Amino acid sequence: MTVRVARWSATHPWRAIGLWLMLVVVAVGLMVAIPTQKTKAEDTWIGQSGTASELIRDAGLEGKPSETVLVTDAGQKLDKVAATAAFAQLRQKMTAIDAVASVGQPVWSGDGKAALLPISLKGNEDDAADNIDKLLAATAEVQKSNPELTIEQAGGASLDKGIWKQVGDDLARAEKISLPLTFGLMLLAFGALIAAGIPVLLAFSAVGAALGFYAPLSYAFPDGGSVANVVLLIGMAVGVDYSLFYLKREREERRRGHGTVDAVEIAAATSGHSVVVSGFAVIVSMAGLYVAQDPVFSSMATATIVVVAVAVLGSLTVLPALLVKLGHRVDRPRVPLLWRLNRRIGPGGISRRILAPVLRFPKVALVISTVAVVALAVPALGMKTEPGGLSTLPQSIPEVKTMTALQKSFPSQGMPFDIVAQGKDAAAGLVKLQDAAVASKEFVPGGEVRQAGDTAVLTLVSVRPDTSEDARLALDKLRDELAPQTLGSTRWAVGGETAQSADYGQHQRDQLPYVIAFVLILTLVMMAFTFRSLAIALVTTLLNLASVAACFGVLSLVFQHTWAEGLLDFTSPGFVVSWIPVFLFVILVGLSMDYHVFVLGRIREGVRDGLSPQEAVRKGITESAGVVTSAAAVMVSVFAVFASLGMIEMKQMGVGLAVAVLVDATLVRIVMLPSIMVLLGRKAWWPNKLSAARPARSDDRELVTV
Numbered sequence: 001m002t003v004r005v006a007r008w009s010a011t012h013p014w015r016a017i018g019l020w021l022m023l024v025v026v027a028v029g030l031m032v033a034i035p036t037q038k039t040k041a042e043d044t045w046i047g048q049s050g051t052a053s054e055l056i057r058d059a060g061l062e063g064k065p066s067e068t069v070l071v072t073d074a075g076q077k078l079d080k081v082a083a084t085a086a087f088a089q090l091r092q093k094m095t096a097i098d099a100v101a102s103v104g105q106p107v108w109s110g111d112g113k114a115a116l117l118p119i120s121l122k123g124n125e126d127d128a129a130d131n132i133d134k135l136l137a138a139t140a141e142v143q144k145s146n147p148e149l150t151i152e153q154a155g156g157a158s159l160d161k162g163i164w165k166q167v168g169d170d171l172a173r174a175e176k177i178s179l180p181l182t183f184g185l186m187l188l189a190f191g192a193l194i195a196a197g198i199p200v201l202l203a204f205s206a207v208g209a210a211l212g213f214y215a216p217l218s219y220a221f222p223d224g225g226s227v228a229n230v231v232l233l234i235g236m237a238v239g240v241d242y243s244l245f246y247l248k249r250e251r252e253e254r255r256r257g258h259g260t261v262d263a264v265e266i267a268a269a270t271s272g273h274s275v276v277v278s279g280f281a282v283i284v285s286m287a288g289l290y291v292a293q294d295p296v297f298s299s300m301a302t303a304t305i306v307v308v309a310v311a312v313l314g315s316l317t318v319l320p321a322l323l324v325k326l327g328h329r330v331d332r333p334r335v336p337l338l339w340r341l342n343r344r345i346g347p348g349g350i351s352r353r354i355l356a357p358v359l360r361f362p363k364v365a366l367v368i369s370t371v372a373v374v375a376l377a378v379p380a381l382g383m384k385t386e387p388g389g390l391s392t393l394p395q396s397i398p399e400v401k402t403m404t405a406l407q408k409s410f411p412s413q414g415m416p417f418d419i420v421a422q423g424k425d426a427a428a429g430l431v432k433l434q435d436a437a438v439a440s441k442e443f444v445p446g447g448e449v450r451q452a453g454d455t456a457v458l459t460l461v462s463v464r465p466d467t468s469e470d471a472r473l474a475l476d477k478l479r480d481e482l483a484p485q486t487l488g489s490t491r492w493a494v495g496g497e498t499a500q501s502a503d504y505g506q507h508q509r510d511q512l513p514y515v516i517a518f519v520l521i522l523t524l525v526m527m528a529f530t531f532r533s534l535a536i537a538l539v540t541t542l543l544n545l546a547s548v549a550a551c552f553g554v555l556s557l558v559f560q561h562t563w564a565e566g567l568l569d570f571t572s573p574g575f576v577v578s579w580i581p582v583f584l585f586v587i588l589v590g591l592s593m594d595y596h597v598f599v600l601g602r603i604r605e606g607v608r609d610g611l612s613p614q615e616a617v618r619k620g621i622t623e624s625a626g627v628v629t630s631a632a633a634v635m636v637s638v639f640a641v642f643a644s645l646g647m648i649e650m651k652q653m654g655v656g657l658a659v660a661v662l663v664d665a666t667l668v669r670i671v672m673l674p675s676i677m678v679l680l681g682r683k684a685w686w687p688n689k690l691s692a693a694r695p696a697r698s699d700d701r702e703l704v705t706v
Contacts, residue, residue: 002276002316006268009320010261016321020314024205027212037218038225041125043295047503048479052495055420059455064101065128067135067155068413069117070406074150077112086146087117093138094119099131107410114409121157128157136161152402162399163647164225170645171228177641178236179204182634186240189630191340192331195247198322202314203239207231210307217302224296227303229642229650233657234587235307236638238282241594241631242315245271248627250323251331260327264320270605272316274598277530279312281597282590284526288519289586292511294504300583308590354670355621359614362675369671370546373663377549379556384575386468387505389498392573394646407466412444415462415471417478418496421487422455430458433486442477459496468505468575471498505578512582519589520544531600532688539676539684540596543668544589551588551660552581559652568655570648577649584656591657592664594631599624599669603677604685613681617674625670632665 186196446459606616642654
């Protein structure tokens with residue numbers, strides 16, 4: 001199939017190029033015409049907190065969205081006269097905004113250093129998000145009129161706006177850095193401008209097309225907030241890799257004397273086949289995110305599947321057309337120094353020197369590399385996962401800094417929990433619960449008991465700091481002690497944003513084993529079917545686990561301790577954000593298959609040519625090493641860019657992916673894989689008898705059988 005597609009594109013290049021451009025234009029048009037849907041609050045309801053939210057909604061007892069304006073005076077005791085005047089200005093401006101339902105009375109902190117003004121908004125959270133700019137503008141105007149005071153605003157809507165602005169800035173920064181960086185690495189790999197530009201151009205067009213096609217799909221799989229980041233991250237990595245595999249093989253065949261069309265067909269039969277298998281492996285791995293039964297993961301999986309499919313399609317269709325139209329001009333204009341350096345090193349020049357002792361002493365190489373991977377993986381045994389929260393957000397976001405200061409000065413603005421009870425004595429039970437909670441000195445009231453019919457709701461605020469560990473302790477106190485003791489047989493549930501975050505993190509931990517089992521079993525079956533070898537399938541699974549274990553170990557070392565804070569510009573939360581391990585696992589299994597399938601394909605070519613197992617490994621590794629190294633360099637560099645971003649989730653994702661790909665492309669693929677293949681010999685291909693196959697010639701069109 002890959003040869004037939006490549007042949008059609010090669011013989012009808014302008015049609016293939018035109019169809020690709022039309023595909024991209026249509027996709028971008030979809031993105032402009034169809035607004036991408038976002039997840040709603042109820043989409044993420046889960047566990048006991050989800051039950052609480054549902055009961056509150058059904059009873060019509062949802063709290064109205066609110067914002068708070070904090071007034072301080074540079075750490076000194078607040079001037080009440082100046083603050084009172086500022087509050088009067090705020091009240092005047094806020095009440096003039098249609099979205100504001102009411103403005104409360106100022107509340108002063110116990111130490112007199114701060115005061116707050118509560119503002120209640122009309123409608124729901126979506127309405128608050130639509131009107132938050134007006135409130136922020138009003139606060140900014142009052143701040144400008146009172147320069148001697150510090151006047152800041154915080155709340156659910158303003159905090160979300162600040163976070164999304166940070167995400168947008170991070171994404172823009174990643175785009176600005178990753179594109180020229182990727183082009184520079186391609187220039188090092190090819191030594192020619194056109195050859196370097198083609199993979200980057202195709203990858204970028206695949207990212208744009210994927211975001212367009214995802215827009216209508218978002219109605220079934222709404223964006224949880226990370227789709228654009230993930231599409232850029234994965235799209236640039238796999239898009240460049242697939243084009244790189246194909247382009248390198250086509251250049252190699254041209255150097256052997258084949259014409260451009262013949263070289264394209266041979267590349268389609270070999271590298272094109274590997275691209276299809278690799279792309280399918282990534283898609284299968286990403287499908288594991290659906291097992292997690294989480295709308296955010298489902299959106300990531302859908303978007304990633306789309307961008308991988310588009311990248312595969314582009315490498316099989318428009319890339320052959322471009323290569324045929326460009327012909328030998330693909331290696332123009334040359335960068336003299338880089339071109340000579342590439343020619344002097346030759347394919348696999350560096351890896352051949354590394355591989356020689358591995359092939360000579362495979363047992364020793366396997367033991368040493370295994371010890372190194374285990375050493376990296378050991379810290380993963382102590383990896384702690386918690387949901388992200390205020391403590392994991394960058395303090396560079398003004399609203400995060402304001403919210404932190406607000407909770408410090410006013411404990412009643414801390415972590416809220418909504419306790420909902422249903423029954424004839426629901427309200428009386430909640431009053432008892434409030435008394436017990438206040439008596440424990442761990443909670444303060446967050447308002448009066450609200451009741452509608454037989455359902456009542458009480459809000460309690462924890463006096464603990466807003467951290468994941470303290471949130472879990474406060475939640476356990478309510479669910480395991482206070483609520484059972486005071487509410488008895490009354491139906492009850494503890495919810496609220498803090499409880500939802502804790503339940504979400506626990507759900508991710510519970511689903512991780514199922515995701516791992518799903519991905520490993522499917523990839524094992526796929527590799528066994530592709531290579532007709534049980535041994536290859538088992539080796540693939542073990543090597544994938546080795547890369548993932550090393551990744552988790554490094555994550556634990558970096559983010560659960562403080563030694564890397566200055567290096568990566570973050571404050572250690574002491575844990576890994578709960579969704580990161582699940583996401584990294586499926587991504588890493590898929591991406592590691594890129595190199596694995598490509599390298600094994602070259603080794604199998606040598607075995608089919610009648611080479612000995614050791615010689616086939618040597619030939620396959622050295623001939624593919626240049627491509628693998630270049631592809632890994634692209635992935636590591638793109639992922640490292642994300643490690644420099646502000647959001648700690650992006651940092652953890654970038655560090656984890658960069659380390660895993662680096663370990664996978666060096667220790668795993670150049671040391672562990674060849675040593676295992678040499679030790680297994682022909683048994684590696686059992687029950688497939690490759691040695692019985694007719695030796696193939698380098699110019700044999702029957703390479704399509706590979």
